[in-house]
Amino acid sequence: MNQKTKMLPLSKQHTIFMKPLLYLFLFIAISSCKTKILPQVKQYEASLEYETKSQLGEGAFWNHKTQELYWVDIEGMQLHIYSPQTKTNRSLEMPSRIGTVVPSAVNAKAVVALQDGIYNIDVHSGDLELVSEIERDIPSNRFNDGKCDPSGRLWVGSMALDQKQYEANLYMVTENGEATLKKDSVTISNGIVWTKDKSTMYYIDTPTLEIKAYDYDDATGAITNERVAVTVNESLGFPDGMTIDANDMLWVALWNGNAVVNYNPKSGKLLSKVEVPAHNVTSCAFGGPNLDVLYITSSSLDMTEDEKEQYPFAGSLFKVKLDVKGVKGDFFGSAGK
Template identity: 60%
Template sequence: MQIKFTMLIVGLLSLLGFSYYKLHKPDQGSDKVKVTIEIKSKLGEGSFWDHHNQRLFWVDIEGKTVHIFDPATKKSKAFNTPSRVGTVVPKNRDEAVIALEDGIYLINTNNGDLSLLSDVEAESTGNRFNDGKCDPNGNLWVGSMHLKQSAPKGNLYKIDIKGTATKMLDSVTISNGIVWTSDNKTMYYIDTPTGKIQAFDFHAGNSTISNKRTAVYIDESLGFGDGMAIDSEDKLWVALWNGNAVARFDPLTGKLIEKINVPAHNVTSCTFGGKNFETLYITTSSLDMTEKENKEFPLAGSLFEVRPGIKGVAGNFFSQKK
């Protein structure tokens, strides 16, 4: 009887241990990920959760489209843009700031009308704008990238509510993910080809940065760091181009904590959404894939979601202080 009881306890402990392992192992299967919108977007990017109005913004850069999705009604609306659109961040219920090839614009989120805010880099025809997010003071930090992706000719700018553009970094090749910690003291930033997530001291008093250093090296075996989100524990969630996944890193140790597989070859951005920021929305691309990869990932270009068991935080709106 004692032997049977002991075996039962061992069996239960083993089962519990297996369950814990499944929940916390570094590499999670794509069966956790659900399709939010099945769509063949060319280059989905720039995801942002509007927590005031409970809706998701994202863009299709090469499809020249701004998308707004309401999870409650499962309805979307889309606005075409006259050129490639790199990112979108809400300003209020009726406006958002977007980055087009020839500058920074405000878009009316009811009818799609555009108004120019800044013509920075309008003459730099070899570049286009890519990812961008707002700092705790409501300034848009948005980066440009070299169209041929072969030289560090891009820049990272800070755009204020008046449209004043200040160059914060130069010699950038593909400007991508950018986030701030909960204490507003650190900014993390990705220039994709470097394979690094850089950390900077962020000075909230005047929205400047200093003390550049490397927080995370992303091994090429994982893919290339693209868009990025930050969670309630100040850990980094990085979309992996050519990596079929989103990875969670600890920026204080540089270690990979977790990886969630996504049924798309090129994963481009992610953001936490939902009423309690429990859902991670993930954008993907259908470009730059071989015939074999197209067959393996027929959902590439779609918008996905997953509940990773970690909560995110509210993003900063344009012109509104945190």
């Protein structure tokens, strides 16, 4: 017996036929809007440069005179000097936590921020000479990050060991040991850089998720007109150490973010992203003979067992070759550069 094929009403046939086309048109329209609205973020991938298990690698600084990378392990209480040419890393044991390092204008010297003050150090012998006792009377704090301004003064910030809010400060320290409080009520003082025309300073207090901009007077070290230059989306991670390129664009390491991100501080826009095979990325510095290699430090702390398995090189040094160049970092002391 023949059975007639049951036909749908014409209106329903049109509906069924049109739905896939409608979805396709919607997809194209949405994709087109996203293309117009979302910024085009350039992607890079960092590679392992030197395998090590630093606890809290930090403070990356390229010594352009010796072609070496200075960096620290805060919790491991070590100053490191890495040579990319020989792939060797020389370490100096410190008597306490070391928050940052900057080479000195005096050859074979550097300035370091230890837990009880600021010191000059001979990078060969490890001999220390006290510069300033700031925060020696606050044993619940330690120094975290710092860099020198264009006149060679060290700007260094602190943080509470228990990361308690608003317990830390930012200071400016001269080579003669004169220390000036520049900001109080800080939580985790971090990345700090200056533009090439010396007119603007950028600064990070990590938990705020903001990069602040200040008008900067190099003659006096005065900072004024505080404003937010960049707000980091929390989904990316927390802004940590920071460097600046020759175009005055910012490169920011992301704690809990597996990356370094590049922002335009004039617009606040994300320009590019460097994926790093480490969960907690802590600092970065342009180096190499042409200042076009970004060296990146990381931490092996504060990770779950799954994250430790996923990122076996956490705590190591990484690098990426970029199509932009950095600038020479300012040394500690009156010579500046």
